[in-house]
Amino acid sequence: MIKIEKEKNTTFLNAAVTDFTDAMGYCEYKIPLSIQGIKPKPSQSLILGTKAHHAEEKYEQEHVELEPVLIEEIENEQKNIEFARENVYSTLSMPFEFPSENVLVTLSGRIDKISRVDGTLIVQDDKFVGRPQTYDQKTQPYPSQLLQVLAYLNSVYSGKRKNDPEEWFEMPHSSKKWELRICDRKTREPYKVFSDYQDAFSLHYLHTSLEKFTTIALDFIEPEHHNSKPKCNACNLKSFCEFRI
Numbered sequence: 001m002i003k004i005e006k007e008k009n010t011t012f013l014n015a016a017v018t019d020f021t022d023a024m025g026y027c028e029y030k031i032p033l034s035i036q037g038i039k040p041k042p043s044q045s046l047i048l049g050t051k052a053h054h055a056e057e058k059y060e061q062e063h064v065e066l067e068p069v070l071i072e073e074i075e076n077e078q079k080n081i082e083f084a085r086e087n088v089y090s091t092l093s094m095p096f097e098f099p100s101e102n103v104l105v106t107l108s109g110r111i112d113k114i115s116r117v118d119g120t121l122i123v124q125d126d127k128f129v130g131r132p133q134t135y136d137q138k139t140q141p142y143p144s145q146l147l148q149v150l151a152y153l154n155s156v157y158s159g160k161r162k163n164d165p166e167e168w169f170e171m172p173h174s175s176k177k178w179e180l181r182i183c184d185r186k187t188r189e190p191y192k193v194f195s196d197y198q199d200a201f202s203l204h205y206l207h208t209s210l211e212k213f214t215t216i217a218l219d220f221i222e223p224e225h226h227n228s229k230p231k232c233n234a235c236n237l238k239s240f241c242e243f244r245i
């Protein structure tokens with residue numbers, strides 16, 4: 001849910017990473033619906049995907065022995081680090097100065113897997129899908145998937161869900177890389193992997209998307225319609241949306 005609060009001269013906009021990626025990667029009309037507190041019923045595909053995530057987490061707990069990560073190790077860029085799956089929470093904070101007000105946007109999330117290898121910060125996100133073959137012709141991930149990993153890569157991190165700045169840490173690095181694994185939901189095996197280093201172009205894409213998300217949420221501009229009937233038909237908010245086509 002997107003929450004907006006004003007305090008003196010600053011507006012605080014808090015949302016989940018998925019509110020942002022769903023809106024800017026799928027449909028901008030989800031923003032006003034999320035501000036109203038409308039939540040979709042979890043779809044069958046979401047329920048099965050969540051189950052696969054839990055199974056993967058359990059598998060790692062049972063089969064991989066990971067050493068606890070010490071703060072001195074995190075601070076040493078030369079040290080390779082691997083955090084346990086689903087054990088790191090992210091907070092992305094981005095200030096914007098608009099003519100009428102200052103805004104601080106905060107996006108919170110939970111990362112599937114984060115590590116640092118040879119100075120490269122790597123964020124991995126797994127998508128467990130029923131028919132991974134639908135990705136055969138795709139050369140790039142969907143915009144919402146890309147925005148999700150970029151948001152994680154540009155966050156501070158914490159081992160606790162509660163968003164407490166005292167708990168935040170950064171991971172020094174020389175480069176940043178994202179990996180999106182499209183996995184078969186039945187076997188949980190990766191079927192296709194999209195991966196790339198973060199460059200100036202992708203960082204610009206993240207910034208402009210965050211700015212547009214903010215201006216729509218604060219009602220400075222109207223959402224733009226994608227004009228795609230199939231997208232509306234597949235939308236999890238279609239029964240609440242007056243802009244459905």
Ligand code: SF4
Nearest residue numbers: 027232235238241244
């Ligand atoms: S029904 Fe269509 S216009 Fe409405 S939120 Fe969903 S995709 Fe967007």
